[in-house]
Amino acid sequence: MYTILVPVDADEDRARGQAAFVSELPAADTDIEAVITHALTGEEVDAPEEIRNVERIATVRVVRDYLEERDVDVRLAEGQQPPADGILSLAEEFDADHIAMGSRKRSPTGKAVFGSVSQQVLLEADVPVTVVGAREE
Template structure:
């Protein structure tokens, strides 16, 4: 099984882009497991346990449902703050083969440098990191 870590933020278009990328990979239905994660904010992480659930995040549900509709095996995992460190730790924990990050639209100058989380993950992860763009409904 090929394991892909899919860390999502709160942007639905980026989450759709990440989900579509994973679902469109060859053999996605039979050989890929996606681990969807979101780094809970300090407030979310300090909430009572019964409501401190990564599944409460709308983009996590969006990606989970999209991938399940495309017959991709899915797991959910709570990310830790700061987000980039949590992503790298989860990649190690789940022995991920790849990380699929979302990216926002940027100016030509801004394209030369990814966002701070994406850039830090690219620099620190031992696994291949793919950065994909947004996809609207």
């Protein structure tokens, strides 16, 4: 089984782009497991346990539903703060083979440098990292 970590933020179009990337990989419906994660904010971490659930995050549900509709195996994992460290830690914990990050539209100058989370993951990950764009419904 090829494991892909899919860390999502709050943007549903980016989340759909990440889900589409995973589902369009060869043998996605038979040989890939997607681990979807979201780094809970300070408020979310401090919430009572019954509502401190990564599945409550809309983008996590978007990716989960999209992939499950395409018969991709899915697991959910709670990310930790700061997000880049949490992503790298989960990649190690789940023995991920790949990380599929979302990206924002940026100005020409902004394209020269990824966001700090993407940049840190790209520089420090021990596995391939793909940065994908947004997809609208």
